[in-house]
Amino acid sequence: MNARILHVSDLHMGTREDAAVERALRALVERTAPELLIASGDLTHRGRPDQHERAARLLRSFAVPVLAVPGNHDIPYSFPARFTRPFAEFERHWQTAEPVYESAHIQAVGLNSVRPWRHQSGGVSDAQLARAADRLRANGDGPVRIAVLHHQMLGSPWRSRKKPVARRNHVLRSLVEAGAELILAGHIHQAAVSERHEFEVVAGDVRGVVVSIAPGFGQPRPNRLGEARGLHVYEVGDDTLSVWTYIWRGDDWGLTAERIFPRGLQPLATEAAAGP
Numbered sequence: 452m453n454a455r456i457l458h459v460s461d462l463h464m465g466t467r468e469d470a471a472v473e474r475a476l477r478a479l480v481e482r483t484a485p486e487l488l489i490a491s492g493d494l495t496h497r498g499r500p501d502q503h504e505r506a507a508r509l510l511r512s513f514a515v516p517v518l519a520v521p522g523n524h525d526i527p528y529s530f531p532a533r534f535t536r537p538f539a540e541f542e543r544h545w546q547t548a549e550p551v552y553e554s555a556h557i558q559a560v561g562l563n564s565v566r567p568w569r570h571q572s573g574g575v576s577d578a579q580l581a582r583a584a585d586r587l588r589a590n591g592d593g594p595v596r597i598a599v600l601h602h603q604m605l606g607s608p609w610r611s612r613k614k615p616v617a618r619r620n621h622v623l624r625s626l627v628e629a630g631a632e633l634i635l636a637g638h639i640h641q642a643a644v645s646e647r648h649e650f651e652v653v654a655g656d657v658r659g660v661v662v663s664i665a666p667g668f669g670q671p672r673p674n675r676l677g678e679a680r681g682l683h684v685y686e687v688g689d690d691t692l693s694v695w696t697y698i699w700r701g702d703d704w705g706l707t708a709e710r711i712f713p714r715g716l717q718p719l720a721t722e723a724a725a726g727p
Contacts (some may be wrong), residue, residue, distance in 0.1 A: 492522025
């Protein structure tokens with residue numbers, strides 16, 4: 452099995468769109484040929500209808516299936532719409548804030564971690580986790596199981612005031628127990644990738660699970676320390692899961708890091724392969 456997924460986050464449409472960045476993304480999509488494009492929230496900067504329209508138009512322009520979840524910037528900033536109809540514009544374009552993608556190779560589920568009253572840390576309820584578990588298990592052990600939310604699971608490498616998702620340990624444990632092999636988020640505009648053996652003390656053999664935070668695709672605050680502009684590409688094979696990190700170099704996306712993790716129970720036993 453080989454499946455490729457392209458992961459963007461934090462587009463922040465409505466701030467500093469750059470035609471060169473979007474053209475280079477189109478070229479990268481053509482070069483890497485992903486089966487699925489995942490957008491993990493903050494598609495817009497202020498949740499306005501025109502910003503949602505532009506974000507949806509860009510993401511759908513690549514002729515690749517899209518799984519999109521909302522971020523804290525995708526709901527209205529004005530009262531009372533922020534509380535009475537927070538996801539109306541998002542769902543107008545994407546039908547649901549908790550989408551599912553199923554194929555022979557991928558079983559992906561989105562979770563809506565946005566809470567209008569909890570702007571930075573968000574949250575995921577037990578009912579949401581139960582639904583996600585049912586969806587992750589729907590097609591057995593064949594496809595790679597992916598969970599997607601906006602708020603991050605890992606602490607940022609650089610200083611950040613953005614808290615991880617509320618009840619992070621509980622949310623992470625629930626998704627791992629549900630069979631998720633790849634847990635994706637954004638929010639902090641910084642890349643962070645780790646495998647469960649690197650942060651969890653375990654006895655005996657356990658499945659490999661990769662937690663990955665994408666850098667920001669948009670750059671609403673270009674001078675802020677620790678906010679990279681980039682994206683991830685994942686390739687899932689029978690025994691390995693590879694993560695390629697691309698960072699914007701001023702005129703194109705440059706491959707900056709390659710990480711290869713084991714799938715299943717066994718440790719990594721393969722030589723690194725070149726990225727696309």
